[in-house]
Amino acid sequence: MGLEQEIADLYIHEAGGMLRYAAALAPDGDIARDAVQEAFFRLFVCRSGGQSIASPKAWLFRVVRNYILDQRKAGARNTSSLESLLNVAGPALTDGGVHTSELLTVLPRIGLSPREIECVRLRTEDLRYEEIASVLGLQAGTVGALLARAHEKIRNAVSQKKKSGMFAGTLAREKRYAS
Amino acid sequence: MHPSSGLLVSFCDAETAAWQTRRIARHLAKCGRCRERAERIRREKEDLLAGKRSGANPAGLAGILSAAAAWREGRSAAATQLRRRLDEEIDTYCGAAAVGVIDEPGTRADQLLVKSCELFEVFLGPAAAEAVRDEVLQDLDWALPAEEADA
Numbered sequence: 314m315g316l317e318q319e320i321a322d323l324y325i326h327e328a329g330g331m332l333r334y335a336a337a338l339a340p341d342g343d344i345a346r347d348a349v350q351e352a353f354f355r356l357f358v359c360r361s362g363g364q365s366i367a368s369p370k371a372w373l374f375r376v377v378r379n380y381i382l383d384q385r386k387a388g389a390r391n392t393s394s395l396e397s398l399l400n401v402a403g404p405a406l407t408d409g410g411v412h413t414s415e416l417l418t419v420l421p422r423i424g425l426s427p428r429e430i431e432c433v434r435l436r437t438e439d440l441r442y443e444e445i446a447s448v449l450g451l452q453a454g455t456v457g458a459l460l461a462r463a464h465e466k467i468r469n470a471v472s473q474k475k476k477s478g479m480f481a482g483t484l485a486r487e488k489r490y491a492s
Numbered sequence: 493m494h495p496s497s498g499l500l501v502s503f504c505d506a507e508t509a510a511w512q513t514r515r516i517a518r519h520l521a522k523c524g525r526c527r528e529r530a531e532r533i534r535r536e537k538e539d540l541l542a543g544k545r546s547g548a549n550p551a552g553l554a555g556i557l558s559a560a561a562a563w564r565e566g567r568s569a570a571a572t573q574l575r576r577r578l579d580e581e582i583d584t585y586c587g588a589a590a591v592g593v594i595d596e597p598g599t600r601a602d603q604l605l606v607k608s609c610e611l612f613e614v615f616l617g618p619a620a621a622e623a624v625r626d627e628v629l630q631d632l633d634w635a636l637p638a639e640e641a642d643a
Contacts, residue, residue, distance in 0.1 A: 320556065321553060328549070328552065346549075354632075354634055358574070358629070417540060433540065436505065437541055441507065442507045450619075458498060461501045462498075
């Protein structure tokens with residue numbers, strides 16, 4: 314398989330998820346789209362130069378993340394920590410390119426940490442624990458622990474807020490759980 | 493012994509070790525309560541995925557493949573820009589003499605990138621090497637014709 318074909322296959326399978334992830338981190342949709350394009354250009358150049366990449370999917374997500382953090386740092390030089398740069402509130406794109414579950418968009422409001430939210434987001438894009446660890450620079454065991462904790466928080470929040478209507482649309486779907 | 497919530501989440505993600513998977517599967521076969529817990533975790537995961545759909549943009553792929561073709565054919569200014577940036581980084585971290593050794597005649601810019609990143613990984617460590625790689629690849633003019641690189 315030629316390199317261009319390899320890139321095209323990866324794009325077809327991964328670009329949608331990368332864009333969703335990028336949209337959750339980026340301050341605007343243009344930066345999210347640029348990050349995805351840039352990641353594929355960089356992958357092409359590195360592979361063309363002979364670099365072997367064990368998990369291209371994790372590599373691409375990592376480049377997207379680094380690209381957006383660099384852009385955000387450039388736009389907020391006085392922000393003190395990397396974590397605080399993460400806008401994990403939800404997708405910023407609204408033109409139909411990105412769509413995500415309502416539950417994912419309320420994660421920051423139910424007490425998940427930025428790391429937990431990123432783990433959940435990457436997991437929903439079908440990244441394995443090892444791949445998530447590689448993207449975020451963590452140990453795979455830590456990813457498992459973060460996901461378990463996130464899951465617990467989501468469950469508690471959903472059960473606590475069922476009556477308050479905090480996320481009405483989500484809870485409409487949740488009703489089937491009770492039946 | 494009932495598996496912990498964390499272990500059940502990993503099991504539902506197919507991320508447990510083979511021996512753990514076998515042990516949990518055996519346990520679930522006989523424990524209705526844990527079966528229900530696992531089922532609930534699966535349903536909750538489905539809810540997280542609700543509405544997910546592909547956002548891949550065919551125009552985006554066309555742009556990438558077009559830039560790749562320009563790169564291969566030496567029509568892209570990005571290769572010249574990349575070589576210049578890499579030479580500067582090699583000079584900074586390894587000294588001017590190293591530039592001539594690493595950037596040999598006939599070495600393509602992408603080969604130089606991989607070679608120098610391997611070098612930086614040894615001397616600076618993986619995280620710093622990655623940061624240098626990101627730096628030199630940042631905002632290259634992929635679409636700019638090669639003849640305009642020096643302009």
